[in-house]
Amino acid sequence: xxxxxxxxxxxxxxxxxxxxxxxxxxxxxxxxxxxxxxxxxxxxxxxxxxxxxxxxxxxxxxxxxxxxxxxxxxxxxxxxxxxxxxxxxxxxxxxxxxxxxxxxxxxxxxxxxxxxxxxxxxxxxxxxxxxxxxxx
Numbered sequence: 001x002x003x004x005x006x007x008x009x010x011x012x013x014x015x016x017x018x019x020x021x022x023x024x025x026x027x028x029x030x031x032x033x034x035x036x037x038x039x040x041x042x043x044x045x046x047x048x049x050x051x052x053x054x055x056x057x058x059x060x061x062x063x064x065x066x067x068x069x070x071x072x073x074x075x076x077x078x079x080x081x082x083x084x085x086x087x088x089x090x091x092x093x094x095x096x097x098x099x100x101x102x103x104x105x106x107x108x109x110x111x112x113x114x115x116x117x118x119x120x121x122x123x124x125x126x127x128x129x130x131x132x133x134x135x136x
Contacts, residue, residue: 059074
């Protein structure tokens with residue numbers, strides 16, 4: 001899964017691989033302090049679209065690249081920040097749907113997955129293998 005930030009006027013979006021299990025302890029603790037949530041609730045909040053959780057996550061990734069970034073400077077329009085599954089994650093979802101769904105439910109799921117697959121970010125070159133989709 002990727003956190004994608006595309007502020008107005010940007011030529012290209014910024015994209016960071018987001019795996020809640022791979023954030024460093026100091027980052028997790030900072031996220032807990034900033035959001036007032038324990039880390040598992042924070043990760044669920046990110047997936048559910050909680051604005052404070054997503055702002056805190058964006059701040060964490062921006063700070064990795066620009067250590068002097070201040071919390072007060074991290075502000076974004078809602079449509080400038082999103083989470084996206086990668087192509088490999090959608091392919092995994094498709095395989096799971098084929099194995100576990102039937103009839104109309106399968107047809108609807110495949111239609112949605114295939115539509116997203118067309119434009120999904122291809123991460124196979126980065127890791128060489130597909131990771132499991134992240135579910136909160």
